[in-house]
Amino acid sequence: MMTSSEKKTIQKEFKEEMDYDELLNCMRCGFCLPSCPTYIETGHQEKHSPRGRIALMKGVADGLIEPDDDLAHSLDVCLGCRACEPVCPSGVQYGHLLEDARTILQRNKRQTVGVKMLRKGIFDELFPRQDRMEKVTGLIGFYQRSGLSKVARKVGFMNLFPESMATMEKVLPEVPKRSVMKQRPRFFEHEGEKKATVALFAGCLMDTMFFDTNNATIKLLRKAGCDVLIPENQLCCGALHGHNGELEKSKQLAKQNIEAFEAAEADYIITNAGGCSAFLIDYDHLLKDEPEWSERAKHFVGKLKDISRILVELDFQKTHRLQLPDQIITYQDSCHLRNVMKTFNEPRILLKAIEGVHFVELEGADTCCGSAGDYNIVQPEMAMQILDHKMEKVADTCAQIIVTANPGCLLEMKLGVERAHKSNEVRAMHIADVLVEALVNE
Structure with a gap:
């Protein structure tokens, strides 16, 4: 429970720090309601809609509403998918409001020593330190290769964890040895005619747990005619921090990343993770x-492109033959790639260019799968409810491959396949891995 003093402090900070003009931009028209997963999943509860949450924020800023646990819960349950933004006639930047509100609440939240230590370990000591990310994921790789994972499942050790986490352990990608990660060069020369020099935003998890997908991305870029640089000193994008009330730490990460990519002097900065892309472009x-x-940040943002967008712009699907055995494939949008980066046609163009496959549009592909960063960990009940409904739509497509463009979405769809007991029939894959698998004689 918040004390009276804490509530007054929060009200004061909402009034002083929230973008009040942006709060006023919301016309309460309700166009956002059909696009909001939590509004739908909670049986149309207004407090779990974008319009309702903005009303709560404004009420606190105006001193009409006391900030309480219900307010915090309403903001915590939000996926942050930002599906409300493209349909808003006023162009309300809901994602920015949500992050500012969460930051204020986090700053004034009383926490146990254990929670403080956990947050410090994650936000200060792990994600901003790529060397530590490599060590931690390296341990996961050892756990997988040594056979410990099989033993843990056999003796029932994983039953000590929540069902979603225990299942997630089964679907983690195979992590390479740390020595393999360290041996990869930082420059790759183009193949064929040179068309651009690009710098890859490698990411923290993408360049460790999803190392092979980054390698697939590099291969595609080279074949598209790009010299590929992987700038040193780049760090985590800061999305996890920003979404969890640690905006000041996000700013420090942003500054170091801007400096790292300025030194690269590339034509474009390429991303292959929708969640990272959306934070980078902000x-x-x-x-x-x-x-x-501010100006340096604008220059950085102006160079950002998703891997699928640059491939289409360089006519990759026209200059390279793509083929897979006859099968049905479908595509689940990354919310942030679609709603923030405005990239949704390009992945479909590439997938439809693959010979031998029948592309079936997934009903509700533009709605969140339930991953949303760490949402499926901190809000497992809602996340699994959303995922199970998503998998019902996947089943309707009869697809053998579910394609995604974000690591969190990929793990969530793998989790969905496992929960549906379809792991022998359906694969979930990142679009870069699908395209590399489809390359003919290359």
Whole structure:
């Protein structure tokens, strides 16, 4: 429970720090309601809609509503998928409001020593330190290769964890040895005619747990005619921090990433993780109040492209033959790639260019799968409810491959396949891995 003093402090900070003009932009028209997964899944509860949450934020800023646990719960249950933004006639930047509100609440939240230590370990000591990410994921790789994973399942050790986490352990990708990660060069020369020089935003989890997918991305870029740089000193994008009330730490990560990519002097900055992309493209907003960084952030943002977009722009699907055995494939949008990066046609163009496959559009592909960063860990009940409904739509497609464009979505869809007992019939794959598998004689 919050004390009276804490509530007053939060009200004061909402009034001083929230973008009040943005709060006023919401016309309460309700266009956002059909696009909001939590509004739908909770039986149309207004407090779990974008419009309702904005009303709560404004009420706190106006001093009409006391911030309480119900307010915090409403904001915590939000997936942050930002599906409300493209359909908003007023162009309300709901994602920015949500992050600002969460930051204020987090700053004033009383926490146990254990929670403080856990957050410090994650946000200060792990994700901003790529060397530590490599060590931790390296341990996961050892756990997989040594046979310990099979023993843990056999003796029932995984039963000590929540069902979703125990199942997630089964679907984690095979993590390479740390020595393999360290041996990869930082420059790759183009194949064929040179068309561009690009810098890959490697990411923290993408360049460890999804290392093979990054390698697939590099291969595609080279074949598309790009010299590929992997800038040193780049770090985690900061999305996890920003979504969990740690915006100041996000700013520090943003600054270091901007510096790292400025040194690369590439034509484009390429991403292959929708969640990272959406946060990276908001660097100009994140640093808008810092004159020294605002213009540099805009320049950084102006170079960002998703892997699927640059491949289509360079006519990759026209200059390379793509083929797979006869099968049905479908595509689940990354919410942030679609709603923030505005990239949704390009993945479909590439997948439809693969000979031998029949592309079936997934009903509700533009709605969240329930992953949403760490949402499926902190809000497992709602996440699994959303996922199970998603898998019903997947079943309707009869697809043998579910394609995604974000690591969190990929793990969530793998989890969905496992929960549906379809692991022998259906694969979930990142689009880069699908395209590399489809390359003929290359």
